[in-house]
Amino acid sequence: MNSLNIYFENQTERVYDNNGAHDAAKLIMRKYENMDIQFKTGKDKFPYAWLESKSTAGFKLILNQKELTWLMGYLQEGKTEDLETEPEKVEAYKEGDNSDLQMSIFKQLIERGKTLQFVPMFRETNGYITACASYQKGKIKFRLKRTDELVEYLTEKGLI
Structure with missing residues (x-):
């Protein structure tokens, strides 16, 4: 039996269209729909928000501080203005950083x-x-791994 081989020529790296994701979030906001958000950190160490609404299936928006502030402004007050959010200027967490975005937002x-x-x-x-x-x-929405440290923290705060 012969083995199958795949040959790739001129293989290019696929880049995520964060500007497109930003525009999709802006469209949800223009419709004044409620937005469900989950904060996560990808395998590539980029912090992102998973966004969805009643008319838009879930998608990833890679975050920087300005994008996060923009999303929170919409959730809290319905603000849609996205001046200077710069969705293309994102950075991955560096080694050693506290890179669990979900836990960080949760505790804040x-x-x-x-x-x-x-x-x-x-x-x-x-x-x-x-x-x-x-x-x-x-x-x-948060779904956090139950650890003794987290349970102790939440018990101390009187939340569980």
Whole structure:
């Protein structure tokens, strides 16, 4: 039996169209739809938001500080202005950085006094903690790996 081979000539690196993702987010905002967001860090160490709405399937928007501020402005107050967000200027986390964006956002919201809705522990499966932060124009959803440190933190804050 002969083995099959694939030969690639002029192989080019595929680059993610973050400007297109930004425009898709802007379209959701122009329709004033509620947006569901999950914050994550990709395998390539780039922080991103997974966005979806009732009329738009989920997609990734790679974040910088300005993009994050823009998204939060929409969630909290319905602001759609995206001046100078520069969606093409994104950077990956460097080695040693606290690169868990989801946990970072989660703790920042708690420290700022944001009320989160938690799935009761008896309903949770597979060792996760699930929570949701509701805003005027959408929700931020969290699904965090349950660790002793996280459970201790949330118990200390009186949240679980």
